[in-house]
Amino acid sequence: MASNVSIVYALLSVFVVFVFSKFVNHRAQMSKLAAIPTLGSSGFLSSYLSAFRFVYHARDIIQEGYQKHYNSAFKVPLLDHWLVVVCGPKMTDEIRKATDEQLSSAEAFAEMLQTDITMGKTLRADPYQIGVILNALTKNVPARFPEVHDEMKTAFNDLIPPGEEWVKVPVLKTVLNIVCRTTNRLFVGLPLCRNEDWMDLNIFFTVNVFARASIINLFPTYLQPFVGWLITPRPASLRRAVKHLQPLFEKHFGLEGTTDDIDPASQSNNLLLWLWRQAQEGEQRTLNDLAMRVLSVNVAAIHTTSMAFTNALYYLAADPKLAEMLREEVETEVGRKGWTKNAMDGMRKLDSFLKESQRLSGTSAGTGFVPNLFFTY
Template identity: 30%
Template structure:
């Protein structure tokens, strides 16, 4: 009786039709997935061992647990060869040898796709509330054409925000030492300073807005890595749960900034309806990324781009790009300086900062920041020694016929490729005594016309031996802003605070393809007097 009742229930159209639809859906996904996967090249598999039944999966497990060792072994054993590097947070990756970086840079986007790599690594179709916003990639052009040329006009406001943020997060007590978590305070400082340029006052000092932006900056790489753990046909099923924080923080950010966006859009339309003489009587427009985004959207002519939600999401994307990496880089820089040998590094940098400020009327300008050559050398050296990237120049082969490298390795369409970063920047053949922090490695004194001048390599200069910001036409478009921001932050910290020197630099964990600074490590600081 029970079996007859159960059979009757299962054969009801309300059960059969959804079940068949689900079966067809899964079959379609399986067929799409089988067609999409590239054939892996026959090259050494890092992490695989003789006798493995499932070398890719087993190597993926081992590499994910200890990616640092994998990078060191690949560089030591296969320095001039391409290797396959399976890792859980990414599709199987072919790491080309260092000497083929120039070959990679010569390939057009129609052969090696830049955006395709980012879209799949971060699984943007699932991790963003509206995937069409990151896929538009308009922010890259805006950073190059609007943000970078205006860095000079932004410096006074950024310097003001740096001072406010340090007073809040590091304190003003000149008598007692204070123990603080470097990463936790740095990410709040970076978040506020970056948003001073992105959305301006008072929004950059709204803790809920800044916290939403910082949380989103963590959400994207974390949820992207988790999504990559799952078989492609299962991702639509697990995405709603994995990306729940993304949606929460996106909606919170939208709620906090949408009113200001709508006000600015209304003001923009009103100005456009006026004659040039009438518009002169109005207050000056804000000079920040949000305002430039509005101008870009309106000039594009696509109404979707000037929706308040679209503009809010674009600011969030830049928060993700700017806060995540700059927080890591500034945290490593503090530890490199506070634990540096020789011990006088902080004093030398402090004297340079005081001298430059005195020569520029006590105020930071773009010109003054350019004169901090020793500090910039120390920043570049920290980015080299403590690189947050294990591999860089990530691309995807998009040419239908694939791509054959100079060493004869053929890569099918869909294959992900990259170049070594961490191992190269710690190679003694590339950098003398590479494992040692030498803060003035990238600057030197030179005599010119009877006087002294400093030769130095800027932090923003890229090359095959320094891929912290990428290289070529897709090098980080915001690196000039990031360099100015980092200089202001480190200069303020060094000038206004005493540091208890650390005997040993703390090490951080490795997560997938990235080397993370110690997230809970602390230092002791005290506000200096008579600055």
């Protein structure tokens, strides 16, 4: 009996400390943001009611703030922080001109996804995988484009078989699988890109990084590492990734392997190879480190592309005339240039449609970070 009472007192003590720390954090944030008008309530407890309302009515709340505070800023309470929204050309131009030291989207991304906990500190300490994406990956897309096109066709045929009847398709689930297969044809090649467990791992890890980070962000900073240790999918996911990437790693970088004479059009010219070439000697060239970076690149590719793809499909479903116009442009460009990157570059209407779709759905919103302050525009 006494032990049960002790447990209850211990849990109560933890709860009291947790609530008190949230209260102190709320007061500290409010003192910095006091001059910015609030949409909803700004009280310690009542702000959580406004935060729950934002979950279901975000578009309406942002629209209201835009109309009331155009060319200014306003703040909205979220469950884990205050969201400061700026609108109008005057304010957004100031943010656009900010230096990386003043405003860093990388820091905002790391804060939002708790990358030190969900993906490991080494990825942020030396994020060379970003340079690999911007340079090596972009440079090699034209040579590998036929493979990407082949995988996209195969994925569509497998997941949405051709037929004459209308069928129900779970859009986001299907898109996640198509995007995962297509991007991994470029990242790791056949047959791994079609491996069910590899696909499940990358989709699971992507979804859970966002979900677990949202939970971790609800806790005070000093508790976040402990909470992350309890719920992060990183250790188990890394073990699965290493198991799948081990054969590729040994083929490229074993005693018999070489990275000097790989054909750019070969599927051996993949993400693992690009990361290896950019990595420093030592820890960065271990399979564990490379595998974690492959997972992190998949998180960025799968989440961003899947959300943009899904929203674009919804807009096409709402206005089928757009599909006819875009199909005509695609057929014209492909008829002249074949399924190549040059043909894709010539699809101006498609490019415009996708950009507008992202603008309307909010997936193109930029987020920046200044110490203790978020901007979204």
